[in-house]
Amino acid sequence: MASEGRGAWPVPGEAPATADLSRCVHCGLCLTACPTYLVTGLEMESPRGRIQLARLIDERRAELTATVQEHWSRCLQCRACEAACPSGVAYGRIQEHARAQLQAAPPRGRWAMRLRRFVLRQVVARPRALAAALAPARWFAESRLRGAARLLLWGRLAELERQLPANQGRPFRATDLPPGGEEPVQLFLGCVMRELFGEVHRATARVLAACGARVEAAAGQRCCGALHAHDGDLAFARRLAKANIAAFERTAGPIVVNSAGCGAAMKEYPQLLAGEPGWAERARAFAARVRDVTELLAERGWQPGGRFAVRAAYQDACHLAHVQGIREAPRALLRALEGCSLVETERADVCCGAAGLYSLVQPGMSRELRQRKADAFRAAGPEVIVTGNPGCYLQYLGAVREAGLDAEVLHTVEVLDRAMRAGQAGKER
Template identity: 75%
Template sequence: MGSDGGVTTGRSGRWPNPAEAPAAEDLARCVHCGLCLTACPTYLVTGLEAESPRGRIQLARLVEEGRAELTAAVQGHWSRCLQCRACEAACPSGVSYGRIQEHARAQVQAAPPSGRTWLWVRRFVLRQVVARPRVLAAAAAPARRFAGWRFRGAAERVLPGRLGALARQLPANQGAPFHGLRGRSGAAAGEPVQLFTGCVMRELFGEVHRATVRVLERAGARVEATDAQRCCGALHAHEGDLEFARRLAKANITAFERTEGAVVVNSAGCGAALKEYPQLLAGEPGWQERAAAFAARVKDLSEWLAGRGMLPAGRLAARVAYQDACHLAHVQGIRKEPRALLRALDGCELVETEGADTCCGAAGLYGVVEPGMSAELRRRKAAAFAAARPDAVVTANPGCHLQYLGAVREAGLRAEVLHLAEALDRAWAGGDGR
């Protein structure tokens, strides 16, 4: 045990789990040019080198070289990273920062220098609740009932601090969970498309899935949703639980190998994780080609729609602020497609807000793990919304959706928060956007 509460991490102070250690070549690729600094949300807030991508990489290098121990302070700097990967989009050297972070956090999983109980709780929730559909459904049911409760407003005013903030972010208009397409008479013909339903999206954003199905069918797809699919594993990988993330990846690949057509995703975080299965399974014998074939089929909803040519005309009479989901813009490189789809709608005034592609502070469990930083990033979004005064804020990720519900209320606006699929569904169905 180190004098500051850290742990001795093995021979020469190196990694406690060498098999999952950040690759030396990944760490060496960073030349410390500093171009990542202005792209990093935590650096923008704190101004601290250790809260920047190059600072966190340097900490990993010091541990790798045996010149530092895996202390609680090091763990804290890594934990405050949102893994938004905006730094990757800004990096001229092609540093795989997301991969470095996942493997660095795998070391904390192996030998946590602090907060062992809290780390175990997070791992338990991700493995035994989030990744288990029936357990997650039972856990989400009270939240969904609270979201539609007639006395919700009064309850929110008396709930303490963090609990009250989380309650204010629950969506109120999502209806029942998405239970697949059984018994539904959708399009009988058309190009086959597989809908990835995920976990949180399925339980808390059922209406987004239903809107997605309607949009896909209007665009000529025959939508299917296999019951064998699982959670994408993104949250597990981000937490450093790479073993379990690989288990989920293999289950999904096996499930979708029995289907045909594109795998369409309406959650940016899930889409990024699915497209990176080849990287996650790179060392797994027999899985590399299967992962690559699966990843090639994965398309974000906006990506798939943009490649269809003619789309149904629609009207959305609203001033819309589109906010880039980090894993859509920075990881998948999809920025133009959602905006093009919105601009094509009659009456839609697309307004760009300051920091539209800066992380909102949702980042999976981040709002629970790092509530202070999450709240500050949400406050910045609220200020941008207050300046732009949109009628609707549109996004493409469930965590962002929840964060923007809070930001809109903090800004004192009556603006709606919509998923892109909901905006398109409303427009193409003939709604006026209000």
């Protein structure tokens, strides 16, 4: 490949492993699962193409140029390719390490990358800083000024406004934990979930408590580190992983997660900490306790029950379906609700384009994928769109509002909580 811009050779220790790269046999079976390939039709925007770029760099036959960086940066890290691959290529790991190389020597966008790293380390990973940073957005989301301000916003600001949830109330705090039963269950609070999705956390705690769990929130828990790892900041992701392992080692019971991205990252702490002396066994013990909330409910046969008489479209979050392999548990919980009819939309398992920070750094591709979702919703006509991941939730709010659809967006546990409370109210009448 011709030299272009400032090239850089792989960063020792953080580059994709040759063994991972060589598992790809170029069969192409992953191509039609890949959202960026579906949109562009370009080989270099496919998993196979991106792996080939990494392999050429690994073999010193190409340099890490701005063009390579752009092809890697357009990857959503949705891992649909990993689920489709018959050869077991660990694409997620390859891509995280590819981005770690960019962290050390980005051919393009050095300042944007440094700013991103600063925000992820100093704001997202620090609860007080994040609470202060998100307070204005939370206030605006429920303010009466929002309707008027909407008329004045345009472009990216208008898109961001459409994605702000208005039904989440105040942030979640430990005092929100309800009294519960005997079995201890640890609620993972996360970063954005705790501040912007307080109602999803409260609904999760209510549903678990109603099923007999004693819901606790371990002190000292931190952000899961998924955003940092996806951005290639593996060193900081490891620091967060270690802090979480230490915090939850002092507790008992399953660690329940209601954000698909966080759950996937936490189940993969053993991979992240594989080279860290003294942490491998602790990471394995931690990961064995992690459960998505729908996975735990299904595993224990806990069915909160109740009535939710709507047409609902469940959308697979990539990190729930492709990484954790959880597709049926949420659908079964929804189907079991009285009156709930589940409508399947076209390609419900294709990424919506939210993908962590992706909608901010790749707005064009993100918008295209969001519009495809809006088209699918328009065709299926659901009254409620259900998802298990905060990024998807925000993206669907945008899709619904942009398309002028009369549909509500809810997290799976919000649906279960509403149904359960409707059922309880019915019994009391």
